[in-house]
Amino acid sequence: MVQVGETGRLGRGAITGAPVLTRRGWLAGDSPIRQVLRRLRRNRLAVTGFGLLLVILAAALLAGFLSPYDPLKMTVTDRLTGPSRTHWMGTDNFGRDILSRILYGARLSLQVGLAVMFLTTAAGIAFGMLAGYFHRLDNSIMRVMDAMMAFPAILLAIAIMAVLGPKTVNVVIALSIVYAPRTVRIVRASVLAIKELDYIEAVRAQAAGHLRILFRHLLPNALSPLVVQATFTFAYAVLAEASLSFVGAGAPPPTPSWGNILSEGRIYMQAAPWITLFPGLAIAATVLGLNLAGDGLRDVLDPRMKT
Amino acid sequence: MALYIARRLLGVIPVLILVAIAAFLLIHLVPGDPAMVMLGSDASPQQVQTLRMQLGLDRSLPEQFIVWLRHVLRGNLGDSFFLGRPVTQALMERLPATMQLAVLSLIFSLLIGVPAGLIAAVRQNTGWDQLVMATAIGGISVPSFWLGLAMILVFSVQLGWLPSGGYTPLWDNVWQGLRTLTLPAISLGAMQAALIARMTRSSMLEVLRQDYVRTARSKGLGHWLVLLKHALKNAMIPVITTIGTAFGVLLGGAVVVEIVFTFPGLGRLVVLAVQRRDYPLVQGALLLTSVIYVAVNLAVDLLYCVCDPRIKYE
Numbered sequence: 001m002v003q004v005g006e007t008g009r010l011g012r013g014a015i016t017g018a019p020v021l022t023r024r025g026w027l028a029g030d031s032p033i034r035q036v037l038r039r040l041r042r043n044r045l046a047v048t049g050f051g052l053l054l055v056i057l058a059a060a061l062l063a064g065f066l067s068p069y070d071p072l073k074m075t076v077t078d079r080l081t082g083p084s085r086t087h088w089m090g091t092d093n094f095g096r097d098i099l100s101r102i103l104y105g106a107r108l109s110l111q112v113g114l115a116v117m118f119l120t121t122a123a124g125i126a127f128g129m130l131a132g133y134f135h136r137l138d139n140s141i142m143r144v145m146d147a148m149m150a151f152p153a154i155l156l157a158i159a160i161m162a163v164l165g166p167k168t169v170n171v172v173i174a175l176s177i178v179y180a181p182r183t184v185r186i187v188r189a190s191v192l193a194i195k196e197l198d199y200i201e202a203v204r205a206q207a208a209g210h211l212r213i214l215f216r217h218l219l220p221n222a223l224s225p226l227v228v229q230a231t232f233t234f235a236y237a238v239l240a241e242a243s244l245s246f247v248g249a250g251a252p253p254p255t256p257s258w259g260n261i262l263s264e265g266r267i268y269m270q271a272a273p274w275i276t277l278f279p280g281l282a283i284a285a286t287v288l289g290l291n292l293a294g295d296g297l298r299d300v301l302d303p304r305m306k307t
Numbered sequence: 308m309a310l311y312i313a314r315r316l317l318g319v320i321p322v323l324i325l326v327a328i329a330a331f332l333l334i335h336l337v338p339g340d341p342a343m344v345m346l347g348s349d350a351s352p353q354q355v356q357t358l359r360m361q362l363g364l365d366r367s368l369p370e371q372f373i374v375w376l377r378h379v380l381r382g383n384l385g386d387s388f389f390l391g392r393p394v395t396q397a398l399m400e401r402l403p404a405t406m407q408l409a410v411l412s413l414i415f416s417l418l419i420g421v422p423a424g425l426i427a428a429v430r431q432n433t434g435w436d437q438l439v440m441a442t443a444i445g446g447i448s449v450p451s452f453w454l455g456l457a458m459i460l461v462f463s464v465q466l467g468w469l470p471s472g473g474y475t476p477l478w479d480n481v482w483q484g485l486r487t488l489t490l491p492a493i494s495l496g497a498m499q500a501a502l503i504a505r506m507t508r509s510s511m512l513e514v515l516r517q518d519y520v521r522t523a524r525s526k527g528l529g530h531w532l533v534l535l536k537h538a539l540k541n542a543m544i545p546v547i548t549t550i551g552t553a554f555g556v557l558l559g560g561a562v563v564v565e566i567v568f569t570f571p572g573l574g575r576l577v578v579l580a581v582q583r584r585d586y587p588l589v590q591g592a593l594l595l596t597s598v599i600y601v602a603v604n605l606a607v608d609l610l611y612c613v614c615d616p617r618i619k620y621e
Contacts, residue, residue: 080568090373143325147329150601151600152596152600153555154562154563155592157559158581159333159581159590161581162584162586165338242450243450246563246566249581266456266567270460272461280453284453285448287448288448289598291444291447
C-alpha cells in the first residue's frame with residue numbers, strides 16, 4: 001500500500017510501513033536525482049540511448065588516441081581505397097583516412113551540439129522566466145520569439161552564417177538564435193502554470209523577492225520539460241550543423257565535420273560509397289542516441305508529454 | 308468563431324512587422340561595411356560608394372528601413388548582384404519548384420504517418436506498434452540529405468527506376484514531374500512522416516480512452532466505423548496543428564535536399580547566393596519563405612478552428 005505524504009519528509013508510512021509518495025509522484029526520503037536515475041535504468045530505450053551517447057562521447061574525447069592517422073594528412077597513393085585492415089572505413093579522394101576524420105568530426109558535432117544546448121537553455125531560462133513571470137514583458141518577448149520562429153530554421157541559420165561567415169563559433173551563434181525560441185516557449189509555459197499554484201502565493205505572502213521566487217521556487221519546478229527539451233535541442237543542433245556543413249555554410253574545410261565529409265564524398269558516391277556511408281551512420285547514431293535519451297527522460301520526468 | 312478569426316488575423320500583423328525588421332537587419336549584421344564585403348578587397352572606393360548608395364547604406368537606419376519596406380510592399384526586393392536582375396523575379400521563378408516539392412513531401416508524410424500512427428495505436432504493445440515506433444524513431448534520426456544520397460544510389464544508380472536529379476513542372480508533364488519529385492519528396496518528408504506517426508499514435512491512444520468511444524462501441528457500432536469516424540476524426544485535431552510547423556520545416560529542409568538532387572528550387576538559389584555573398588537575394592528568400600510560413604500557419608489555425616468549434620482565442 002502506498003501512502004501520499006504532505007511534506008514528503010517521511011520515508012515510510014508511519015503505520016503501514018508502505019513507501020510514501022510525494023504529491024509529484026517521487027518516493028519520499030530519496031533524492032529526486034537518484035530516483036530519476038533508478039527510473040531511467042529501468043527504461044531500456046533510455047539505457048540504449050545513453051549508452052550510444054557515451055560511446056560517441058568517448059570516441060570524440062579520445063579522438064587523438066583512437067585515430068590511426070592525422071585527419072588532415074593526404075596520401076595521394078591511398079586515394080579512394082575501400083575499407084581494409086589499414087583503413088577501416090576507407091579513404092577519401094585526397095587519400096585521407098575516413099575513420100580519423102569521423103572521430104575528429106565527432107568532436108566538432110558534439111561541441112556544437114553541447115554549446116547550442118547550453119546557450120539555448122540559458123536563453124530559455126532568462127527570457128522564458130521573464131515572459132512567464134512578468135506579465136508586462138510577456139507580450140513583447142513572445143512576439144519577438146514568434147517572429148524568430150516564423151523563419152524556417154535551416155534557412156535562418158544559413159542566412160545568419162552568410163552574414164557572420166563560415167566559422168565554428170558562428171555555427172553555434174546561428175543555431176542558438178534559431179533554436180532558443182522553442183526553449184523560451186517551454187519555460188514560459190511552465191512558469192505560467194506554476195506561478196498560479198498555492199505555494200507560490202504562500203511564498204509571496206512571506207514577502208519573498210522576485211529573484212528568490214524565480215530561482216528558488218519557480219525554476220526548480222520548471223526543470224523537467226527544460227531538461228527534455230535540452231536533449232532534443234542537442235539532437236536538432238547535431239543535425240543542423242551537419243546540414244550547414246553539407247551545403248557549405250558550416251565549419252570551413254579542411255576542418256573535418258560529418259556534414260562536409262558527406263558533401264565531399266557525394267561526387268564519388270558510386271565509386272566510393274564508404275565516404276558517404278560512415279559519416280551518415282555517425283550522424284544517425286548520435287541523433288538516435290539523443291532522441292532515445294530524450295524520450296526516456298521525458299517518460300521519467302514528464303509523462304504527460306509522452307508520445 | 309468570427310472573433311477568433313479576426314483576432315488571429317490581427318495577431319499576424321506584429322509578427323510580419325518583426326519578420327520584416329529581422330530580414331532588414333540581416334545586411335547590417337555583416338561585420339564591417341556590407342558594401343565592401345560584397346564587392347571584395349579588389350573594389351575601388353568609388354565602386355564601394357556606388358553600392359552603398361544603391362543599398363541605401365548612406366542614410367540613417369530608420370530611414371533605410373522605411374524606404375526598404377516601401378519597396379518590399381510594392382514587391383521590389385532589390386537587385387541580385389550575381390544574377391544581375393531583380394530578386395523578386397529570380398525568387399518567383401524558383402518558388403513553384405520548391406512549393407511543389409514541399410507540398411508533395413507533406414502529402415507523403417501524411418499518407419505514411421497517419422495510417423502508421425493509427426495502426427500503432429490500435430495494435431498498442433504488439434509487434435506492429437513496436438515496428439512502427441522503431442521505424443519512426445529511426446526516421447527522425449536519419450538526416451534527409453543522407454537518405455537522399457542512399458536513395459539515389461539504390462533507386463537511380465543500381466535499379467535505374469527514378470531519375471537522380473532534375474525537375475519537370477507537374478503542369479508540363481504530370482508523369483515525368485512525379486518521377487523527378489518522388490525521391491526528393493520522400494527524403495524530405497521521411498522525418499515529418501515519422502513525427503506525424505508518433506503524434507497520431509499518442510493522440511489516437513488518448514481519444515480511444517474517451518467515454519464517447521466506449522459509448523459508440525457499446526451501441527454496437529463496427530470496430531472500423533468507431534475507429535475511423537469517431538476516434539480518428541478527433542485524434543486528427545492535434546495532428547492538423549503540426550501541419551503548419553511541418554510545412555515550415557519542409558520549406559527550410561528543401562534547401563539541403565535540393566542540393567542533393569540538383570533540384571532548381573529556392574534552396575539551391577539561396578546556397579548560391581550565400582557562396583557569392585549576394586545579401587539582397589538571401590534577404591529576399593528569407594522574407595518570402597517566412598511570409599509563406601506565416602500564411603500557412605494562419606490557414607492551418609483557421610482550419611483548426613473550423614474543425615474544432617471549441618477553440619477560442621486566449
